[in-house]
Amino acid sequence: MARPVAFLLSGLMAFAYVIVHSPQGFCPVLNHGEAAMLYCFFFLYIAAAGPGSLSIDAWVERGHEPAPAESR
Template sequence: MNETLAAWTPRALSVLRIITGLLIIQHGMGKLLGFPALPMYANVQLMSLSGAAGVIELIGGALLILGLWTQPVAFILSGEMAFAYFIGHFPKGFHPLINGGTLAALYCFTCLYLSTAGAGPWSVDASMKKA
């Protein structure tokens, strides 16, 4: 059983990266493109803190989905999510469940893992290494 699961480990890494990218890109799309439309993202200005976060999320999420420059992109996204947690959530309380920062913390550490583990075999990064 362990050998069978171990054989899928690199592919699971690719799936984790793709899903993480899809989840992050939606925040950037909501802030900058208005889709999906959320009241809290209705008046985001490009030259604001939320606008800058949206740019990082939109571009970083797309690059994660593709698996292009995964390690530096994931590191930047990890930092952005840590920043989001400590600026937007931590002042509301210590515990993530109470302050609403559970997703920011999870994104932060998932991206930190991807920044060390890489993109996995289903990625542009892996294709470029083969060439």
């Protein structure tokens, strides 16, 4: 489930860069679009490589159980 979501988020960040930052110039350093480009390529990497060992599914498979919610 992480791959399709990461792909959509990558597209969203690319769209945000084009709409908000690129009218001020194409270079991310000059138009303050570094974060949008960083997130775009990070999410694209997750979409291509998968979530790996940092995912919640891998964490549960290693034997960790989610903590029960405490009621007050």
